[in-house]
Amino acid sequence: MRVLLIGGAGYIGSAIAHHLLDNGHTVAVFDNLSTGSRDAVPAQARFVLGDCGDRDALAKALGETGAEAVVQLAASVRVEESVADPAKYYFNNTVKSLNVFDTCARAGVKDFVFSSTAAVYGAPAKTLIAEDTATDPVNPYGHSKLASEFMLKDIARVHGMRATILRYFNVAGADPQLRTGQRTPEATHLVKVAAEVASGKREALDIFGTDYPTPDGTCVRDYIHVMDLALAHELALTKPGTGGETRLFNCGYGTGHSVRQVAAAFGKVLNHPLPQRERPRRPGDPPALVCDSAKLKRELGWTPKHASIDTIVATALNWERKLAAAR
Numbered sequence: 673m674r675v676l677l678i679g680g681a682g683y684i685g686s687a688i689a690h691h692l693l694d695n696g697h698t699v700a701v702f703d704n705l706s707t708g709s710r711d712a713v714p715a716q717a718r719f720v721l722g723d724c725g726d727r728d729a730l731a732k733a734l735g736e737t738g739a740e741a742v743v744q745l746a747a748s749v750r751v752e753e754s755v756a757d758p759a760k761y762y763f764n765n766t767v768k769s770l771n772v773f774d775t776c777a778r779a780g781v782k783d784f785v786f787s788s789t790a791a792v793y794g795a796p797a798k799t800l801i802a803e804d805t806a807t808d809p810v811n812p813y814g815h816s817k818l819a820s821e822f823m824l825k826d827i828a829r830v831h832g833m834r835a836t837i838l839r840y841f842n843v844a845g846a847d848p849q850l851r852t853g854q855r856t857p858e859a860t861h862l863v864k865v866a867a868e869v870a871s872g873k874r875e876a877l878d879i880f881g882t883d884y885p886t887p888d889g890t891c892v893r894d895y896i897h898v899m900d901l902a903l904a905h906e907l908a909l910t911k912p913g914t915g916g917e918t919r920l921f922n923c924g925y926g927t928g929h930s931v932r933q934v935a936a937a938f939g940k941v942l943n944h945p946l947p948q949r950e951r952p953r954r955p956g957d958p959p960a961l962v963c964d965s966a967k968l969k970r971e972l973g974w975t976p977k978h979a980s981i982d983t984i985v986a987t988a989l990n991w992e993r994k995l996a997a998a999r
Contacts, residue, residue: 673783673909674698676739678724678772679746680717681708684787684843684898686852688743689717691902700737702730703746709855725768727775734779741783741909744772750860751791751813751956758812765816766823773824777831782915784828784835785908790894790922792818792839795958802964803839803920811956825918832915836908841894841924841963843901845984846991853898853991862931863895863984866938867992869946877946879931881953884960890931892960894924897978897987907972921972924963925979937985 675692677685680701685708689699693716700718713719718737722729724746734742747765748754754761769786776784791814792807809815821837828835844863846853854864868874882889904923913919929937938946968974978984 674700674738674740675909676700676702676734676737676742678702678730678742678744679708680743681705681710681712681719682745683854683856684901685743685745686712686714687847687898688745688902688905689714690847690851691899692906693717695906697906700733700739702733707856712852712855714851724772727771730772730775731779734776734781739781741785742772742776742781743785743787743905743909744769745787746772747787747817749813751811752860752954754811754813754816755956761812761816765813766819769820770823773827777827777833782832782834783909783912784824784833785905786820786824786835786837788817788821788837788839789814790839790841790924790961790963792821793961799960800926800962800964801922803922803967810958813956828918829916834912834915835918836913837918837920838904838908839920839922840901841896841922841961843898844895844988845897845899845978846987847899848978848987850991850994853988853995855995862893862934863988866934866946867988870938870942870989871992871996873992873996875947876949877935878949878951879935880951881957882950886930886959888930888932891957892928892930892962894926894928894961894963895934895981895984896924897976897984900976900978903976904968904972904974907974911972919971921968922963922965923968924965925976926963926965928960928962929981934981934985937981938989940982941985941989
């Protein structure tokens, strides 16, 4: 299959690119490199520099690459930034995605996967979040993604496009072969930040909020290894639904880990505690988000290979050490 990854030079996109190439697919990457890295794109993948808000550039890329399927990954993803600058998130995540959906549909793309987020659920009362859990975002990031989901459903229905929405829980870890991992400067994702502390790049891990209604008072999240998430994308592309249908799947393991538990996992690898500092809560952070992935396993046959916080931590730390050695 010929696949175009929009935003494929980023953390998740580059992992998907490697996974697809490993499994015999042809991959092209379309990215403006505003947050992605050219170095993250596999040598075997064709790279096209462009912005997904540029209809003409995207249409040209679709034609030149002969893409049979498209994955839309391009987005702004920092929750706290979305609270401070909501307009940026509605423009980058919603307006530009509308352009992507419409351009791809009019170009005749039949298989489409959209990168969404568990943030669309907000702070549900349920312990385990399934796809039928009510959506009620608590920050502009979640709102911007949920609005995009509605647009995709309507456009796919009219154009007969087979679309799949994947709602990611917390993506973490790195390719075990260390070909790619998270490169984001000034990252805010917990596992990435903890890996930077463990490798000496940062002084301590800031714990934002210790009074949440969770067992140890810190936020609980479901961490999914990036290469297991890449597999979910391949399955969504190669096991398509029917034309005009939009399928929805949660992507996570069904196991929650608190901030303190993640810090402890790093301490286990290091054989000493990870330096920590307690900070006030950040705006827009729900107390707990844990995934029910039964539908993904049942309908697409998803069988994760890296479903362990120890594996996630170890690969993230190995990747961070590789980056540190290259500096």
